[in-house]
Amino acid sequence: MTDYWSPKVIGQVNNQYLKVAKLKGQFVWHAHDDEDELFHIVKGSLRIEFEDHVATLNEGDFLTVPKGVRHNPVADEECWVLLIETVTTKHTGDVDSPLTRCLDEQLAE
Numbered sequence: 001m002t003d004y005w006s007p008k009v010i011g012q013v014n015n016q017y018l019k020v021a022k023l024k025g026q027f028v029w030h031a032h033d034d035e036d037e038l039f040h041i042v043k044g045s046l047r048i049e050f051e052d053h054v055a056t057l058n059e060g061d062f063l064t065v066p067k068g069v070r071h072n073p074v075a076d077e078e079c080w081v082l083l084i085e086t087v088t089t090k091h092t093g094d095v096d097s098p099l100t101r102c103l104d105e106q107l108a109e
Helices: 103-107
Strands: 008-013 016-026 037-043 045-050 054-058 062-065 071-086
Touching: 008 103, 037 045, 037 054, 054 062
Parallel strands: none
Antiparallel strands: 008 016, 016 071, 037 062, 037 071, 045 054, 045 071
């Protein structure tokens, strides 16, 4: 996997997908209206901007973004993440962007 911001589904637990992704640069401001989203940092660090604060995550850290909360992930250097998301979670939530990946792309090997 070499494309940044292109998560790949590697497993499923009940109605949650386990996804891995490499991140670098800035993503897009978005929210997931009906689903929480968990970021677990495997390698590197990630800054998640919120409307009222910023959370900085380092290797081994995790953070759950509650449903409906607008956020913008930013990785100054390459970062590897494990995402845990309900199977209905849209990649960029309420926003359509050139970085948006459909579920078929995320399920492709």
